[in-house]
Amino acid sequence: MTYETVIGLEVHVELGTKSKIFCSCDTSFGAPPNSHVCPVCMGSPGVLPVLNEEALRLGMKAALALNCQVRTDSKFDRKNYFYPDSPKAYQISQYDEPIGEQGYVEIEVNGEKKRIGITRVHLEEDAGKLNHSPFGDGSFVDFNRVGIPLIEIVSEPDLRTPEEARLYLEQIKAIMQYCEVSECKMEEGSLRCDANISLRPYGQEAFGTKAEIKNMNSFRNVERGLEFEQQRQEKALTRGEVIVQETRRFDEATGSTISMRGKEDAHDYRYFPDPDLPRIIVSDAFLTACQEEIPELPAAKRERFMQAYGLPAYDAGVLTTSRFLAEFFDATAQQVSDPKAASNWLMGDVLAYMNASGESIEAIRVTPTQFADLIGLIEDGTISTKIAKTVLKTMLDSGKAPKQIIEEQGLVQISDVDALTAIAKAVIERNPAAVQDVLEGKEKAIGSLVGQMMKETKGKANPAVVNQLLKDLILS
Amino acid sequence: MIDFRKGLRALQKALQQGEVTPQDxxxxxxxxxxxxxxxxxxxxxxxxxxxxxxxxxxTSTVTTREDNVLAGIPYALKDNMCYEGVETTCASKILAGYIPPHTATAAHRLDHAGGILIGKVNLDEFAMGSTTENSAYFSTHNPWHPDYVPGGSSGGSAAAVAAGMVPYALGSDTGGSIRQPASFCGVVGLKPTYGRVSRFGLVSYASSLDQIGPITNSVEDAAIVLSAIAGFDERDATCANVPVDDYVGALTGDVKGLRIGVAAELMGEGIDERVRNAVQKAIDLLQSLGATVVPIHLPHLSYAIATYYLIAPAEASSNLARFDGVRYGYRAPQADNLLSMYSKTRSAGFGDEVKRRILLGTYALSSGYYDAYYKRAQQMRTLIAQDFQQAYEHVDVIVAPTSPVLPFRLGEASDDPVTNYLIDICTIPVNLAGLPAISVPCDVVEGLPVGLQIIGNMFDEATILRVADTYEKHSPFAALREAKWGGAAQ
Known part of the structure; x- marks a missing residue:
């Protein structure tokens, strides 16, 4: 390709407050339409907004976690537009004095770190949701979402591929979740993403004409939408066509983008400072408290997992995607002698179990200590790897301690030679052919004998001990 | 014989002595x-x-709460203040039939004090005007002479009190809308400091200027009502968390040693000579009572009208955007699509003056014009506020006419809106600076009242009430009023 892709993202994150940004209405998702509303968020005549300090606190935490320069003296502005999703016909947002500016996040692309600039982070209120009737007989407004606090995170045009865009978005999500700023559920709309994308010939400094892509409602679709748009623009440029500045909608069914409106339809939002709200003055104490609430962030955690526990980059990356998972691993790793084994079990069996049950890792019924005990029981030979899988499943099902499960089900590994000798002798007697093979030096033949031993002991026999015992009996 | 014009104390006494009941x-x-x-x-x-x-x-609270002057006494609300379950129209067609689910904090506090809402009174549509002729329903008439306007926009409040229909009413003041009708109707009107009284429940015209205040028969009554409605409200982020003074206690009847500022800019050109003479007599009276008169200058005052008519319409254009026919109030029939529903609803629902100000404000905020208009107006507003602050380094209050002109006849207002805007010259600068001011009647000229305006420093309502009360006690107006109505407040 002779063109370089330039992408910038505008990410909206719903802040995880209990109540809305300017009134006390509930913010929980999925309530019946227009059940979480009051005169204030409905914009009834004569009502006034009052800032929910929790929204400011979460917004500030987010700005700090994104390495922004934060403003301790900022303001709210009104963004004026007529649309039924906006009951006041303006959105309270921040225009020229956002709470955060000049931040960055780091992503890892093909093993190399890349810094993505963040232009600004600002606070605003969400709009309502329009539901258009499939029968074409009307549109219905649900105001439950109106007034839910949001931050908008605008990136610099530093992203160069759709993959980088996805990685950036994943990083934003992880940081927001780590800071407990938002649950970032794209399927519920608590994380939303619009993208600006343009192409320019390699080596050219000036940006090409951009298109804004909307309605990409999953991480995968962000990548798909941008891939489609990248190819569309490249083809057009190759054919000598001119790219027009426009807003395009991603269509999930076809994986393509469709023109919504051109630049000439752009609104004049007539921003001006909201006279109903005083300036947002943040004290040093408030700012310090926000700073102190920011935990070790995913990038730092990944680094530490590699250093302290000797994990490969891949493991460290997977385990730090969620703060809960990372902390679960961290707590486990401190109690085991082989953190890599813990990582394998966690990324393998545990995540597979949670995926299969359709639950997030937060729903796990096992504690890190119980999980560490299981790893210890494997290491000291109390149970075999095979038995461990059964025990782990029971642990995940019931939340019981591994030792209790092993006792209840009699799963302790049999390593006692005396206890195994009688069974081994019987197996040898029944399989003269295999014994002959072993005697002739065919080492592999012992495998089938070990298998039968395991079957006889219902998997509890220690395979290493059995192996040695069989060899001793046959070859002596 | 009940006479509301005798003031709240007289009513309280009659109630407590069992001469009358709240029902009466x-x-x-x-x-x-x-x-x-x-x-x-x-x-x-x-x-x-x-x-x-x-x-x-x-009824029971009248006798059990002796400190509570307002218990059992009726009042009226300007119809831009919400009262749960009572239709609130802002004298606009667009809000016809609108019944709010909430009560304005000021009205709520009056109710808490035992007040009784009698009804909602007329105003210029959305408080935009100075005559109450801009009401979408009907014009209100001046009780001193029904051919004359009562002023505006709180013309209904002032007329209702002047006519003895209620002992007091609440109004709202964005550029003079409490003081000017009080002046025209010969009653007392107090605009508190911006942030002194909660705006919650007041349908916003210009949020940074609007303030609720009382219209009463006497300065003492204004002090009593202000005491009931002032103070912090967690539902209005612009409501100040500043302690509320003892306003009634501040009425010492003494102005000795107080420095009274007189601005040449508010006493010169453009002020009707009859008004100027009445105000000058009031200043002389205050001086004779021991106050010192200090000449002051407010150099940026000539920009006040232009500044106001950028800021107020800009805020109004946004505040009134919510009246779109989607959720409440009037919706135009037969719209083909969303845009036509909006434009038909708003074209038919708003009156001319409201539309003029929405257009003006929309223009002032438009991309490319913001810096030239809205931003410069804000800068000028700061300069005007600084003028006042510098003056208050030398004076305790500033006195001026409330209105530069006498009340005029209905229909006599100019067809040129700019000429009409100029009659707010004495009151608008006070709103721009956020200061408290009171209009107290000082004379009757050709059968029509004239108001004296006393402007105070931020949150210093106590001093303007003290000066106004002292003046009122010595003013020739009491006798003129008695001649008119056959009763007296004192």
């Missing part, structure tokens, strides 16, 4: 309205049923 006061109010309002047309609607019920509920 409600009936007297309703009867007076019935007798007079066909001419005055102050009330958009009365709530007789609600008022009679309230009268029964508050």
């Amino acid at each position: 006061l409600v009936l007297h109010s309703l009867t007076t309205i019935e007798e007079q309002d066909s001419v005055i047309q102050a009330f958009l609607r009365t709530e007789s049923h609600v008022a009679k019920q309230r009268a029964q509920v508050v």
Whole structure:
């Protein structure tokens, strides 16, 4: 390709407050339409907004976690537009004095770190949701979402591929979740993403004409939408066509983008400072408290997992995607002698179990200590790897301690030679052919004998001990 | 014999001595309205049923709460303040039939004090105007002479009090809308400091200028009502968390040693000579009572009107955007699509003056014009506020006319809006600076009242009330009023 892709993202994150940004209405998702509303968020005549300090606190935490320069003296502005999703016909947002500016996040692309600039982070209120009737007989407004606090995170045009865009978005999500700023559920709309994308010939400094892509409602679709748009623009440029500045909608069914409106339809939002709200003055104490609430962030955690526990980059990356998972691993790793084994079990069996049950890792019924005990029981030979899988499943099902499960089900590994000798002798007697093979030096033949031993002991026999015992009996 | 013009203390005394009951006061109010309002047309609607019920509920509080002057006494609300369950129209067609689910904090506090809402009174649509002729329903008439306007926009509040229909009313003041009608109707009107009284429940015209205040028969009554409605409200982020002074206690009847500023800019060109003479006599009286008169200058005052008519319409254009026919109020029939529903609803629902100000404000905020208009207006606003602050380094209060002109006849206002805007020259600068000011009647000229305006420093309502009260006690107006109505407040 002779063109370089330039992408910038505008990410909206719903802040995880209990109540809305300017009134006390509930913010929980999925309530019946227009059940979480009051005169204030409905914009009834004569009502006034009052800032929910929790929204400011979460917004500030987010700005700090994104390495922004934060403003301790900022303001709210009104963004004026007529649309039924906006009951006041303006959105309270921040225009020229956002709470955060000049931040960055780091992503890892093909093993190399890349810094993505963040232009600004600002606070605003969400709009309502329009539901258009499939029968074409009307549109219905649900105001439950109106007034839910949001931050908008605008990136610099530093992203160069759709993959980088996805990685950036994943990083934003992880940081927001780590800071407990938002649950970032794209399927519920608590994380939303619009993208600006343009192409320019390699080596050219000036940006090409951009298109804004909307309605990409999953991480995968962000990548798909941008891939489609990248190819569309490249083809057009190759054919000598001119790219027009426009807003395009991603269509999930076809994986393509469709023109919504051109630049000439752009609104004049007539921003001006909201006279109903005083300036947002943040004290040093408030700012310090926000700073102190920011935990070790995913990038730092990944680094530490590699250093302290000797994990490969891949493991460290997977385990730090969620703060809960990372902390679960961290707590486990401190109690085991082989953190890599813990990582394998966690990324393998545990995540597979949670995926299969359709639950997030937060729903796990096992504690890190119980999980560490299981790893210890494997290491000291109390149970075999095979038995461990059964025990782990029971642990995940019931939340019981591994030792209790092993006792209840009699799963302790049999390593006692005396206890195994009688069974081994019987197996040898029944399989003269295999014994002959072993005697002739065919080492592999012992495998089938070990298998039968395991079957006889219902998997509890220690395979290493059995192996040695069989060899001793046959070859002596 | 009940006479609301005798003031709140007299009513309280009569109630406490069992001479009258709250029911009697409600009936007297309703009867007076019935007798007079066909001419005055102050009330958009009365709530007789609600008022009679309230009268029964508050009867016990009249005797049990002696400190509470307002208990059992009726009042009227300007119809841009919400009251739960009572239609609130802002004198606009676009809000016809709108019944709010919430009560304005100021009204809520009056109710808490035992007040009884009698009804909602007329105003210029959305408080935009100075005559109450911009009401979408009807014009209100001046009780001193029904051919004359009562002023505006709180013309219904001032006329209702002047006509003795209610003992007091609440108004709102964005550029003079409490003080100017009080002046025209010969009653007392107080605009508190911006942030002194909660705006919650007041339908916003210009949020950074709007303030609720009382219109009363006397300065003492204004102090009593302000005491009830002032103070922090967690539902209005612009409401100040500043302690509320003892306003009634501040009425010492003494102005000795107080420095009274007189600005040449508010006493010169453009002020009707008869008004200027009346105000000068008031200044002389205050001086004779021991106050010192200090000449001051407010150099940026000539920019006040232009500044106001950028900031107020800009805020109004956004504040009034919510009246779109989607959720409440009027919706135009037969719209083909969303845009036509908006434009038909707003074209038919708003009156001319409201539309003019929405257009003006929309223009002032438009991309490419913001810096030239809105931003510069804000800068000028700061300079005007600084003018006042510098003056208050040398004076305790500033006195000026409330209105540069005498009340005029209905229909006599100019067809040129700019000429009409200029008659707010004495009151608008006070709103821009956020200061408290009171209009107290000082004379009657050709049968029409003239108001004296006393402007105070931020949150210093106590001093302007003290000066106004002292003046009122020595003013020739009491006798002129008695000649007119045959009663007196004092």
